[in-house]
Amino acid sequence: MGGRRQQNMQMEICTWPDEVLAAKAKAIDEVTPELEKLIEDMIETMYESDGVGLAAPQVGESIRLICVDQTGPKIRGELRVLINPEIVECDGEVDSEEGCLSCPELTVKVTRRERVVVKALDEKGKEVCIDAKGLLAIILQHEIDHLDGVTLADKAGRLKQAMYRKKALKWKK
Template structure:
């Protein structure tokens, strides 16, 4: 799904049970992420409103660190860093965004096991970006009003 699709702004529901359908969705999301040469993808980007993300910061060239995270949450956000971000759902646009420098993630894996990761660098930024999607937030929601207006005006021209 591409911005300005309103479904990207919807809060996602927790996944109550890890079913074969959820496993298939995760596999399909990973395939889509790799095909689009991304390093992360959230379920709402493929039209599903559940708390599921896939991340592989070894990409897009390599594909060695795929993480599938169910019901991810972040806490212990520390520090601040400016990151240059783009998004598979926000076409032809990149901008600097303020993010926490370090985060702690808690989630479940596809087998229902607890996952806890202390992350920094690109992984911390990617986790924040993807988990924002689960709350209906895009990185362009975090940029200045002027930059956002300029991007929105470009999108309106493309849609004509």
């Protein structure tokens, strides 16, 4: 677990079309001290980047780990760390205008499930089940998409994606 680190525990966020964002992340077998450190650094990075969610592939780690806090970095009131999260039930549909830390300056209208039930392990390795609606349901689906190698850019229409690809490649130079 090397990750792409900057100073002060904040990690560098990988941006689309980085290959790590397109890969299906591997399941986590156990909670180790290295994983605990990664979790700490991811939480710091999510808040410092003004995010409400962050998946391990976004910081260069192709493992099934996400952090979410729908209250955001100013309140920091509902932090959840989920290991090997899996959507086990869902219903309804809702349209959501989304942005992503890995796709700067891109917003895409995405149709999501209105309610999801997610099973996972928490940062201590204990089983948790979250029945989420509204913003939390959207954030969970967005972050779990990252674990499956799907980014917001992948959900954009072909024209919007082609225009964004040009812009993203220009930034990489």
